[in-house]
Amino acid sequence: MSRHSRNPRRDSATSAPPVARSPALGRCDASTRGYTAARARLxxxxxxxxxxEQRAWIKTREATCGEAKIAANIKGDIAGGSPMALEVAGCQTKLTEQRTKELHALVASG
Incomplete structure (x- = not known):
């Protein structure tokens, strides 16, 4: 093996940031913990x-944050690609944060 050969496995492991550090994943974890805590009390x-209720919320989130719905709401200013992906992610983040607060409030009141 040449000293200049590259290890693609090592390169991919070191070039991409770890998923666990993603802020979106942290919000998802908080939502999951809220759901689990609420469920444990029931x-x-x-x-x-x-x-x-959670399944219905997921369907609502997907419908609200779908590309077609976002494109209709912003009147075609974004036609897909990275800007649309950012809009979808932002919408999902906002709704997930709201749902997380609802779940934690449910736990606190119970």
């Missing part, structure tokens, strides 16, 4: 109701 019927 009986079986409450757990089922919370699960159904």
């Amino acid at each position: 009986d079986d019927a409450g757990k089922a109701a919370l699960r159904d």
Whole structure:
């Protein structure tokens, strides 16, 4: 092996930032912890109701933050690509933060 040969596995491991440091992942973790904590305080019927509520919220988030919905809301100023990906991520982040607050409030009130 030449001393100039590159190890693609090492290069990919060192060139990309670790996913665990992503702020979006941190928000997702907080939301998951809120859901888990809320669920732990409920009986079986409450757990089922919370699960159904969470599933409905996910569908709403996906519909609200979908590319077609965002494009309609901003009247075509963004036509896809990186700007659209940023708009979708920003929308999902905002709604996830709101949902996380709701879940933590549920835990605090229970």
